[in-house]
Amino acid sequence: MEFFKYTHTFNFMAKSKMAMILSIVVVLASLGLLATKGLNYGVDFAGGTIVQVKYDKKAPINDMRAKLKGNALFDNASITEFGSPDEVVIRMKTSTGNVTTDIGDVTREALKGTGNFEVRRVDIVGPKVGSELKEKGVMSLVLAIIGILVYVAFRFEWRFAVASIIALVHDISIALGAIALIGIDVNLDVLAALLTLLGYSLNDTIIVFDRIREGVTNSRNTSLSDIINESITRTLARTTLTSLTTFFVVVTLFMFGGEIIHAFAFTLLIGIVVGTYSSIFVASPILLAFGFDVKGYHIKLAEKSKREAEKQKMRDQFESGVM
Amino acid sequence: MLFLESSRMKLNYRIVIFALAIVFGIFFSAPSLLQTEDGKKITLGLDLQGGLHMLLGVKTDEAVKSRIKSIAASIKHFSERKDILIDSLKFDDQAVSFTILDSDDTKAMKEYLSEIEGAVVVVNGENISLTLSDKEILRTQKQAIDQAIETIRNRLDQFGLSEPVVARQGKEKILVELAGIKTQEEEQRARELISRAAKLELMAVDEDRFARVNNMTAADAAEYGDVILEDVANPQRKYLVREIPILDGSMLTDAHVGFDQNNRPLINFSLNSEGAEIFGDFTGKSVGKRLAVVLDGKVYSAPNINERIGGGAGQISGNYTVMEAKDLSIALRSGSILAPIYLMEKRSVGPSLGADSIKASLVALVGGFVLVIIFMIIYYRMAGVIANIALIANLLILLAVMSLFGATLTLPGMAGIVLTVGMAVDANVIISERIRELIYEGKSMHKAIEDGYSNAMRAILDANITTLIASVVLYAYGTGAIKGFAITMSIGILASMLTAILGTHGIYEMLESKIQKSKNNLLWFGIKG
Numbered sequence: 001m002e003f004f005k006y007t008h009t010f011n012f013m014a015k016s017k018m019a020m021i022l023s024i025v026v027v028l029a030s031l032g033l034l035a036t037k038g039l040n041y042g043v044d045f046a047g048g049t050i051v052q053v054k055y056d057k058k059a060p061i062n063d064m065r066a067k068l069k070g071n072a073l074f075d076n077a078s079i080t081e082f083g084s085p086d087e088v089v090i091r092m093k094t095s096t097g098n099v100t101t102d103i104g105d106v107t108r109e110a111l112k113g114t115g116n117f118e119v120r121r122v123d124i125v126g127p128k129v130g131s132e133l134k135e136k137g138v139m140s141l142v143l144a145i146i147g148i149l150v151y152v153a154f155r156f157e158w159r160f161a162v163a164s165i166i167a168l169v170h171d172i173s174i175a176l177g178a179i180a181l182i183g184i185d186v187n188l189d190v191l192a193a194l195l196t197l198l199g200y201s202l203n204d205t206i207i208v209f210d211r212i213r214e215g216v217t218n219s220r221n222t223s224l225s226d227i228i229n230e231s232i233t234r235t236l237a238r239t240t241l242t243s244l245t246t247f248f249v250v251v252t253l254f255m256f257g258g259e260i261i262h263a264f265a266f267t268l269l270i271g272i273v274v275g276t277y278s279s280i281f282v283a284s285p286i287l288l289a290f291g292f293d294v295k296g297y298h299i300k301l302a303e304k305s306k307r308e309a310e311k312q313k314m315r316d317q318f319e320s321g322v323m
Numbered sequence: 324m325l326f327l328e329s330s331r332m333k334l335n336y337r338i339v340i341f342a343l344a345i346v347f348g349i350f351f352s353a354p355s356l357l358q359t360e361d362g363k364k365i366t367l368g369l370d371l372q373g374g375l376h377m378l379l380g381v382k383t384d385e386a387v388k389s390r391i392k393s394i395a396a397s398i399k400h401f402s403e404r405k406d407i408l409i410d411s412l413k414f415d416d417q418a419v420s421f422t423i424l425d426s427d428d429t430k431a432m433k434e435y436l437s438e439i440e441g442a443v444v445v446v447n448g449e450n451i452s453l454t455l456s457d458k459e460i461l462r463t464q465k466q467a468i469d470q471a472i473e474t475i476r477n478r479l480d481q482f483g484l485s486e487p488v489v490a491r492q493g494k495e496k497i498l499v500e501l502a503g504i505k506t507q508e509e510e511q512r513a514r515e516l517i518s519r520a521a522k523l524e525l526m527a528v529d530e531d532r533f534a535r536v537n538n539m540t541a542a543d544a545a546e547y548g549d550v551i552l553e554d555v556a557n558p559q560r561k562y563l564v565r566e567i568p569i570l571d572g573s574m575l576t577d578a579h580v581g582f583d584q585n586n587r588p589l590i591n592f593s594l595n596s597e598g599a600e601i602f603g604d605f606t607g608k609s610v611g612k613r614l615a616v617v618l619d620g621k622v623y624s625a626p627n628i629n630e631r632i633g634g635g636a637g638q639i640s641g642n643y644t645v646m647e648a649k650d651l652s653i654a655l656r657s658g659s660i661l662a663p664i665y666l667m668e669k670r671s672v673g674p675s676l677g678a679d680s681i682k683a684s685l686v687a688l689v690g691g692f693v694l695v696i697i698f699m700i701i702y703y704r705m706a707g708v709i710a711n712i713a714l715i716a717n718l719l720i721l722l723a724v725m726s727l728f729g730a731t732l733t734l735p736g737m738a739g740i741v742l743t744v745g746m747a748v749d750a751n752v753i754i755s756e757r758i759r760e761l762i763y764e765g766k767s768m769h770k771a772i773e774d775g776y777s778n779a780m781r782a783i784l785d786a787n788i789t790t791l792i793a794s795v796v797l798y799a800y801g802t803g804a805i806k807g808f809a810i811t812m813s814i815g816i817l818a819s820m821l822t823a824i825l826g827t828h829g830i831y832e833m834l835e836s837k838i839q840k841s842k843n844n845l846l847w848f849g850i851k852g
Contacts, residue, residue: 001701001702001703001849002759002849002850006760006763052676054675054676096666097380097665097666097667098665098666099377099379099514099517099518099664099665099666100514100515100518102510102511102514104507104510104671105507105511108507118673118675119507119673120672120673120675120676121670121671121672121673121676122669122670122671123669123670123671124666124668124669124670125668126380126666126667126668128380128667129378129667129668133802136800136802137800139800140796140797140799140800140801143796143800144792144793144796144797147792147793147796148789148792148793151785151788151789151792152785152789155785188801188802188804188805189735189805191805192735192738192797192801192805192808192809195793195794195796195797196742196793196812198793199789199790199792199793199794200746200790202786202789202790202793203746203749203786203789203790206782206785206786206789207753207782207786210781210782210785211782214778234760235756237756238749238752238753238756241702241752241756242745242746242748242749242752242753244698245694245695245698245699245745245748245749245752246742246745246746246749248691248694248695248698248745249691249694249695249741249742249744249745250691250741250742250745252686252687252690252691252694252741253687253691253738253741255687256683256686256687256690257683257684257686257687257738257741258679258680258683258684260370260680260734261683261684261687261734261735261738264735264738265738268742
């Protein structure tokens with residue numbers, strides 16, 4: 001079976017202007033969403049308390065609200081369904097620093113008489129830990145990006161590195177925009193998903209860039225645009241296939257992985273689509289816009305091999321005792 | 324092995340390494356997969372097996388405060404013993420200050436103060452003030468944390484859970500992880516055991532002023548060097564005791580549960596020789612008076628002293644259950660926590676939620692795995708089968724390495740495995756696409772395979788290393804469950820280099836003559852041509 005049999009090169013770069021406009025619009029919309037609606041930080045980053053309660057039948061949410069009302073510990077608590085009608089989470093912005101009195105016990109006591117239930121999870125994150133986690137989270141994203149930038153610059157060239165980083169920032173902005181739009185709680189798992197997306201999207205970009213590097217070195221054609229088009233076309237089957245298999249896996253994770261893994265899977269779903277798109281329509285056009293000089297590169301390569309040949313010649317002469 | 328049937332197939336170093344890796348994978352993943360009795364197994368994270376994770380902070384300022392307080396007490400004690408007249412002895416959170424009435428005594432006092440470790444003494448005429456140096460404050464704070472960690476660890480070791488984790492996290496946080504807590508009561512007990520200060524003090528009751536205790540304020544009591552303490556069972560009942568204790572729990576050597584004549588549980592404790600001597604001297608001097616047994620600032624009992632008590636043994640009676648008495652004796656044995664601790668983060672997962680999470684993630688893992696395997700076979704035929712062998716080997720090796728290191732599998736870790744499945748086939752997709760291309764270009768089968776691998780190699784390496792960079796950062800900066808994700812991702816990527824690149828190459832090399840002979844590109848690579 002074959003999705004794309006290589007017969008001719010698609011002219012992707014001709015369409016790159018349209019893609020650029022689309023990307024800019026979506027990224028700006030995402031940034032706008034982040035600025036206005038903002039991210040909905042969960043307890044991990046904002047601090048607070050979560051109590052997850054599971055009933056043996058549909059959870060009596062109104063009943064629960066009535067019972068918790070008036071208890072200072074549950075001021076401004078929100079109660080929402082979690083995955084199924086039987087299960088709910090109670091979210092509070094406050095957290096208690098007391099080790100012995102437990103909010104789980106308090107909840108159990110307060111909800112007495114609302115039916116058969118079980119407190120399945122209690123998460124308390126103090127404000128200090130929350131802000132620390134946030135700081136660490138941002139740090140890890142920044143560090144990962146810097147690490148990747150350095151590696152790509154070392155293995156390829158700085159223009160490749162910058163182009164791939166712009167594509168990454170593009171992907172992450174859009175993923176964050178989608179998270180803000182849906183109003184998903186941003187917790188540590190979303191951060192993990194963002195970092196995975198970073199690695200994943202970069203994979204795609206690097207596979208294309210590797211072909212471009214190969215094309216630049218080997219091709220007699222000196223038009224960067226042609227080389228990029230050919231590289232993308234030749235890797236198209238792989239890009240689609242890998243995106244599809246990963247997509248399958250993440251979809252099963254999204255559908256069957258349970259409520260706790262939902263935000264993680266959602267972030268990745270968006271990331272895979274955007275990451276695949278960006279490696280073709282963002283990273284490569286930017287590389288083109290930077291104007292990598294293929295002819296100059298060829299001359300440099302030729303000079304380098306000439307120098308090496310000369311060195312070799314001198315060495316040979318030296319060894320054979322001519323000098 | 325199936326491949327060895329034909330004499331035309333040749334062994335090569337790649338296939339040998341791959342076969343060894345598979346044997347390694349099967350051997351070391353077996354204990355985890357089959358849950359055998361022996362062998363190293365993967366531990367399930369708290370989010371999968373249920374348990375309690377806490378991050379505790381230590382109020383180190385309190386430790387400094389109590390250090391200041393004890394310095395004030397010892398100055399008082401010293402001046403009384405040496406008949407040095409001092410006035411307005413005061414202390415706050417940072418400093419002790421007093422005035423010396425007779426300037427002839429200044430020298431002796433200065434000498435005494437200079438012996439206090441880390442003290443900064445400022446003498447201004449007859450006014451003397453004392454603070455702690457920054458270094459000493461840091462040392463006191465550090466010691467408070469060390470001591471809290473040590474004590475909590477001691478207590479939990481005796482609590483009866485398997486492998487409790489008590490570790491320092493960062494500079495001043497304490498990580499406590501308790502796996503396998505099954506019931507609410509168990510969790511409650513563990514939390515009480517952790518947070519209990521367990522500060523035992525034996526204090527002298529101020530018999531002279533005791534009658535007036537109900538009319539006194541704390542300030543009144545302080546004037547006489549006394550404090551007012553409540554009875555543990557009945558808070559209305561007040562005791563007036565001397566502020567400076569006769570001795571404290573630091574001289575305790577043992578504490579265990581015993582029973583009184585009515586068969587009610589009590590705690591027997593014994594003191595070390597120094598404590599026994601002080602205790603003996605005091606009881607000898609104070610016959611007819613009362614001795615208050617004070618635990619965490621509450622009076623448990625105040626028996627009359629009938630005679631000198633030698634031997635250094637005593638009892639704490641109270642109205643407790645056997646279980647409470649047992650936990651209390653554990654707390655006393657393991658020493659007191661000098662600075663109070665507080666909760667910074669807590670995550671507790673019930674066992675049923677953990678079981679649900681395992682079920683859900685297994686469904687996702689198996690589902691994703693089967694989908695990928697079927698898809699690869701349809702798309703690549705035999706090349707797909709070979710890629711799938713590599714994929715299975717990859718999973719086995721991943722599990723084996725995790726078992727071998729006793730790594731913890733968390734829910735995000737499960738997601739990491741699922742994702743590895745998706746990404747591990749990528750290497751084979753890249754390679755197969757390259758081989759297909761070269762076959763279309765009319766290269767010989769041998770050349771197509773060899774060049775296919777070498778052309779694909781750079782891209783695969785670069786892609787894997789960048790993903791590895793992201794996972795290493797995630798490991799370094801992640802906490803708890805997220806670290807588990809980084810671990811499975813990293814091991815999965817490394818294993819995929821072995822299986823997907825080296826392993827499949829070995830298989831192709833072995834089968835090469837067979838592939839060449841069959842000339843069936845549809846069967847082997849899923850393409851016509």
